[in-house]
Amino acid sequence: MNIKGTAAGGGNALLIPMTEFSMGLTGDINDVMNAHNLAMVALTGRMQHERNYSDEQLRRLTGMRRLDIDPCQVEMGWVIDFCAQALRSVIIGMGARSDGYMMQSKFGIAVSSELMAILAIVRDLADLRKRLGEITMAYDKRGNPITTADLEVAGAMCAWMRNAINPTLCSTAEYQPVMVHAGPFANIAVGQSSIIGDRVGLKLFDYHVTESGFAADIGFEKFWNVKCRLSGLQPHVSVLTTTIRSLKMHGGGSKVVAGLALPEEYRRENLKLVEAGLANLLHHIGVIRKSGINPVVCINRFTTDTADEIRVVRRAAEKAGARCALSDHWGKGGEGALELADAVTDATRDKVEFRYLYPMEMKLRDRVELIAKEVYGAGGVAWAPEAETKLRSLESDARYDEYSTMMVKTHLSLSHDPALKGAPKNWILPIRDVLVYSGAKFLCPCAGSISLMPGTASNPGFRRVDVDVQTGKVTGLF
Amino acid sequence: MNIKGTAAGGGNALLIPMTEFSMGLTGDINDVMNAHNLAMVALTGRMQHERNYSDEQLRRLTGMRRLDIDPCQVEMGWVIDFCAQALRSVIIGMGARSDGYMMQSKFGIAVSSELMAILAIVRDLADLRKRLGEITMAYDKRGNPITTADLEVAGAMCAWMRNAINPTLCSTAEYQPVMVHAGPFANIAVGQSSIIGDRVGLKLFDYHVTESGFAADIGFEKFWNVKCRLSGLQPHVSVLTTTIRSLKMHGGGSKVVAGLALPEEYRRENLKLVEAGLANLLHHIGVIRKSGINPVVCINRFTTDTADEIRVVRRAAEKAGARCALSDHWGKGGEGALELADAVTDATRDKVEFRYLYPMEMKLRDRVELIAKEVYGAGGVAWAPEAETKLRSLESDARYDEYSTMMVKTHLSLSHDPALKGAPKNWILPIRDVLVYSGAKFLCPCAGSISLMPGTASNPGFRRVDVDVQTGKVTGLF
Amino acid sequence: MNIKGTAAGGGNALLIPMTEFSMGLTGDINDVMNAHNLAMVALTGRMQHERNYSDEQLRRLTGMRRLDIDPCQVEMGWVIDFCAQALRSVIIGMGARSDGYMMQSKFGIAVSSELMAILAIVRDLADLRKRLGEITMAYDKRGNPITTADLEVAGAMCAWMRNAINPTLCSTAEYQPVMVHAGPFANIAVGQSSIIGDRVGLKLFDYHVTESGFAADIGFEKFWNVKCRLSGLQPHVSVLTTTIRSLKMHGGGSKVVAGLALPEEYRRENLKLVEAGLANLLHHIGVIRKSGINPVVCINRFTTDTADEIRVVRRAAEKAGARCALSDHWGKGGEGALELADAVTDATRDKVEFRYLYPMEMKLRDRVELIAKEVYGAGGVAWAPEAETKLRSLESDARYDEYSTMMVKTHLSLSHDPALKGAPKNWILPIRDVLVYSGAKFLCPCAGSISLMPGTASNPGFRRVDVDVQTGKVTGLF
């Protein structure tokens, strides 16, 4: 018996050690980036040519009608596969008549592309081709959406992504097979391995494990109510991973700052902090239970964990009715994960009555309120005036009834405020905006601001990466 | 016996039909793009952090010293693999303290990257690693160059390019092997297939054919005086390709405008225009002769060519002492090229006394004058004041003596003025600037303005590209 | 007996007909604009020179130390005396080393300058000179304020404003004397005629009338708690001007759109709308009463007003204990205002016990809550997270205890929402930010967004302005 799986992130059928994983090996991200940026080339070129030419010239030269795109309502930006904060907010199209249409624009990181979100959920090439034409890039001056199909670029985008639709078969360091496919930014998208990857995995392996980014409030909620609904597949087990350190942080440990030494409480035994942090773990267990599944808690072992700390967690998880397993795969590889494997295979024998949190008939406002209260533990939801306006317009348009509800919330707290640790009560979830992803068919209610472009730190990792010119091996990646 | 070859443009060792050539198949362009943009991430991030932090904070957080980069002297831009004229001139870094350093910036097309130029000329991975650290990205406030090594990013750039250093083995539509490797923008770089590709080809095949972009004034001059000098290799034959249409255009035919119907003189027999255009062909034959090689003129047949038109060209070429062959590979594949193949193999038996146009000891000003007069047919060279200043500074620094002289000139005329057809006489070549590519070790004297980012036409090709969702085949590429 | 007055807006001692009022006649606005923009020249020049020079060069060339201004924390923008919405958000400093420091910047309309706010409240030239050096233009990288004094530009600014400190004596169309002095944007400043103008008026005339922009919630509240406190002067009477049209609008009349025909209910008798709108008038009467003054309600007559409509208003005002007078100065000049004049002079004989709404000892948070509830009729105040942070920091710094509280709120509603007419109840006033005007010594809590630059309409008034070239008279101003 083998446990195999897919992880979010990649492309073609090659057996490649996971150590090269960080250098874009599957090629999928490049394909997404190129297809996405081609759409932007189409958009900006069209705006330029429409500005420069009269209706008659346009018709004669190109056979095209005027789309009359509103430069103040361009929703889509460019993507690049780096944390390039300097490109977050840019001005493009400076220069002469032939140097583009001047406007404000933006770059996101490639994985935040709506195309990556689409890749994670498509059924097949025909579905991909169709969705690639339904992406809303901008609005015209009368407020109508301008799609990739309107720009006649969806076919060429699909050409760039024709190979990316195939999962890439990689392996772990111990040569267990792993399929890598899709890595959509959980900030605004589903944040899961692809449905295609899962389908392939389910046909090939005895057990299929699939990854779901972030915790039960973000990752599992989207897996549960969005991905399972889109795929029609249902899980037997859910593994909830925790660490002693994260529990200490939720229990009131001092702030951890990248680059500075780890505070002492994280390196020494501190049962009080662990205990205080258990409220967070128990909340996540409760969330998963609402789907009809009883989770397996996996304690991801660190060398600084003490036996008493582990015991406290195990006891609490078990008292809550969950299975719990210590896993030392970091230290011992697959052998270190045997306890977890046993717990998981045991759990697959449970009877599961999987049920969604809400039916598709439920309206957007009610869905958000339900998620806020039942999954995040909020007391209520407050819609900002602009979001309220958008909400009403979206609820009144039947087209959006079938769209998935894709919450945008920080993963650093159960609430919208990264500073609130543990399991906060009596707070109101503020919704500031609702994004429309019409290719992926997502409505994304945003609790707080969203940045689609992370930043590079003052002491960036690339300083330590190099190539051994004798062997061609990359060094310093980990 | 087989004629094999390398063409500018590509990556890894896969046998792929040339029909997919246009979709970035080798992956090399993506690698170049990512490695190049990573350098820009390093530069812009460093500028941001140096602006935000005091010397003391910088040292404590990162161990780095202040580079003090002058935002008004950043030479390098970003790259993207599309004709995105809207990105030619941009402003980046708008927003708050953590949103980058605000400055003017630019995007070029990926193949115009100095990294692609380097890829075409490197010897091996060690040479690549070294050159990737020597690229001048900007200048500090005292005027000293800031290199990729100063930014500690060269190792990570090399990691991104570790696979791109290997040529990709593709095939023609008739499954003849072709290596695809490197496609440096001949506008500012050498514009040839890679030296590594040539070395591999020379070991594998009976005959090795290598591509050299643009005509004898641009492509062959750089092949002759730069690439051969860097590789230490020497050609036996040079094929000079011409068409009846291009000769008509050089003979005074009316202007050809993309999108409009081809003027009649190009579709009907017109011996007068062909004869008038021969001056241009003869000039190119003469240029190649100066290297010690007698070229083979290849007439690339079009269906509208008439027997008399072809006879006129053949007679002129032969009168000038060159071999001449008609080739109908477009119409008949390899079989259509047999006459050319015979002429080329015949020519390989000639005794060649290959000699460079100038020795490396010659100073930059003299090299440019020699190229202008001997290769372009100019009467002289005029240096603009700014270029004159740069010239003097470069000539006085021994470091630049070993740099290649990489002319930047339009390929649409022997002169710098695209409107001057035929073989113009008595004109002065204006030099407006000299670019320094310190990783490739090129000095690029610029005759006219250079754009590193082409534009997308008003009726772009992507409109016609699509994917057959049943077969996965890309349609509309050709 | 004469009623004289000052109106917000202007400069030197010249007798000028009010008809030329709109063309910047007093010169004060130009002086404010030039002094203000000079400060920006000083700031941007300093940033450029500090960027270009080392500490040592800076000291040698200029004797200046490095201020180390944070380009992301420049608070001040430029001003211009037009509604130039295209200048609201700009990027400046593009180009080479000598073309400024590149950053985002903004333009406001000249009257929105902090200098105009200062002009309205200064005591004398020495006070002006002192305050002109205390304006916060930006913050340095450690968060310390950079003032006009730090930039050594306050003296030169004062030189530009040395004449503007004198009120301009103008006249009405009937040659009654009017002093014009200062016109600070009530959006963020006190929005009143100058204190100097009032002081001069009180010495010259039997009765002195001073203008206070917007209604009792904005204009009177600032006159009452800020201007009177700063001047030490107290009013005898307060005139509350109303119109039948505005009451109809507050009573639920349909929306009035500039450029479109006035809806019928505003042109015909409609007692129901007038009655419904009285709640708003009565609220304003109540606010003024809280200061110890019983207001005189002035009905500013329109030709469409009917006798019954006027009777309804008069009855309601008188029932509320206020005097009420109909005034037809628009139709009949001074004679038309005699009833109002009688009511006002009568009111001056009332005994007034003038009292401020809050003592200076009251903390900012409490002041805002008191104003919101007592003056606007709100149920409470909600501080946004950023505003809350600023509030705490300001309350903890004793320096700000003496600052005036200068509310920023729309004048189109008693609430912050321009759509809420009448006298709304049970609403929460949201505070989004607190601006610090350290020259004027104002803390400005902002309820809603503030634009300091109005826009020019699609059918702008300048189209109708011209000059009669025979007489030199300006036409089309009114």
Place this chain on the structure above:
Amino acid sequence: MNIKGTAAGGGNALLIPMTEFSMGLTGDINDVMNAHNLAMVALTGRMQHERNYSDEQLRRLTGMRRLDIDPCQVEMGWVIDFCAQALRSVIIGMGARSDGYMMQSKFGIAVSSELMAILAIVRDLADLRKRLGEITMAYDKRGNPITTADLEVAGAMCAWMRNAINPTLCSTAEYQPVMVHAGPFANIAVGQSSIIGDRVGLKLFDYHVTESGFAADIGFEKFWNVKCRLSGLQPHVSVLTTTIRSLKMHGGGSKVVAGLALPEEYRRENLKLVEAGLANLLHHIGVIRKSGINPVVCINRFTTDTADEIRVVRRAAEKAGARCALSDHWGKGGEGALELADAVTDATRDKVEFRYLYPMEMKLRDRVELIAKEVYGAGGVAWAPEAETKLRSLESDARYDEYSTMMVKTHLSLSHDPALKGAPKNWILPIRDVLVYSGAKFLCPCAGSISLMPGTASNPGFRRVDVDVQTGKVTGLF
């Protein structure tokens, strides 16, 4: 007998000491600035509204037709009355639909406005009104000029300038009357006091002296061939002012850098440098002679001048046939200028046969060549390709035959190269562009680049300006 005069720079009829001259006292610059910026408000507002509205909406809301302005061909920028180099190149109109039309723009210094050029040459208010409507602000997408009249803003601009058309009567420190009127930037405009001022002066005074900016190559050439032609007036005398220091500089003295100590040769007697510099003075004498006038050379005395140095200059000037006078007005006021006054009144008795350098019938190319050779001493003229194209188009349009030829050239050398001192020979004047000022009716051939916005130095003068708060006097201006 009195010598009176006008100086370039000012407004209304007030007697004001020259010491306040620098603070914009006449108000004319403010009027020019406001009228100019109003035009830009009209342009940018129109572009915004045309972008936002359909043809039908535009017609209904405003009754206006679509002008279809090309944002890449906006010629006019904004003005401000400071050396604000940070505003040289800007981006405006960022933000939402109502925040303007986004484009690149620029600011010049107020005196560089075409309105100031117009003010210097208009005949009367009717002429001003007419010209204010003829200014080309931009081009539409078909290449047709968009004027201030097209934008319906000329009337309102004229309203702002209705007072500026009157000269301001000021006085010298000795209370001699001086009219101040207009100060057009000689870089691109006529650079002279106004024609209206001259006309008034000629009626009021026995002798009228008018100022002409820069030397005989710039100031006098424009006075001679442009201003005199436009006014119909002819001078009796021309005063050519020189200093010992400037002659030393033209004779090869070392470079003078603002902020650093004056090199020794300028502070001590150095006859050799003076003699070497005389070539420049003699060239200027020769230029003036070509107009039919024999100039009076005025040596503007410095305290460091020696008697021998003065003698050398006087001898050379007289040998060339010119009158020469030493003037010590700096040291002794009017009394110090008596020798000059005598020389000038004596010269007025000469018979003058005033003749223009070229007739209006001469074509632009020939005019420029004549000026280059006869006035600057050039060997010829070279037109850049873009300028050549413009030249041909302008010469072929009869409308431009009546336009004045307004040369744009540095005043730091007789040539276009500021570093060439003395009287250089055998050089070619390069023409890079031709500006069209259709309100002033100027064609401005540009020899070299032109900046319409000077920069503020690293040690700016405003640091030393202040106000004495007791007296209101401005200090530190001189």
